[in-house]
Amino acid sequence: IKPILEIVNENEHDISTTMKIQPLVGIIMGSDSDLPTMKPCAEILKSFDVPFELSIVSAHRTPNRMFDYAVNAHKRGIKVIVAGAGGAAHLPGMVAALTPLPVIGVPVKGKILDGVDSLYSIVQMPRGIPVATVAINNSTNAGILAVRQLGAFIPGYLEKMQKFMEKQESDVLAKVDKLEE
Numbered sequence: 001i002k003p004i005l006e007i008v009n010e011n012e013h014d015i016s017t018t019m020k021i022q023p024l025v026g027i028i029m030g031s032d033s034d035l036p037t038m039k040p041c042a043e044i045l046k047s048f049d050v051p052f053e054l055s056i057v058s059a060h061r062t063p064n065r066m067f068d069y070a071v072n073a074h075k076r077g078i079k080v081i082v083a084g085a086g087g088a089a090h091l092p093g094m095v096a097a098l099t100p101l102p103v104i105g106v107p108v109k110g111k112i113l114d115g116v117d118s119l120y121s122i123v124q125m126p127r128g129i130p131v132a133t134v135a136i137n138n139s140t141n142a143g144i145l146a147v148r149q150l151g152a153f154i155p156g157y158l159e160k161m162q163k164f165m166e167k168q169e170s171d172v173l174a175k176v177d178k179l180e181e
């Protein structure tokens, strides 16, 4: 994936120009310090050939940018937003409050409270504004869930997901066979 700062600096106000094809998933995170945690999400999307964009959008430090991103994402053709944040992790919930798109929240583990603070901040949404929350630091699952959501209306991704699951199963069964040899 492109280095995050390069993407942000490229054109801060038009993130979609960072890819030549229409991105379907928007990966956003509160800080560049979240990038190592969010990178697996980008990698899994790449492995499924899902076009995505990736940027820093902070609920606290750049609230106006967050508002612009959230209200415009669906107009730019984004179908799913994956939002990672740590600590007082308001980004996924605030974005979900502003967009009609599905939002997947990734609780990022910080240095102090082991990520439980992030998890609770993201998962405890009030009725009416859901955020699909994955496990602490598990941005891989956020990517996989995004592919499944796209698969509901793009058959190619559904087929790829079925193959991915079959391979996962056969990989485990091969290990079982080896253990039992």
Ligand code: RP5
Binding pocket: 029, 030, 031, 032, 033, 034, 058, 060, 084, 085, 086, 087, 088, 108, 110
């Ligand atoms: C949150 O605060 C970010 O999502 C990050 O996980 C955490 C710490 O940010 P930095 O101080 O490392 O920029 O907003």
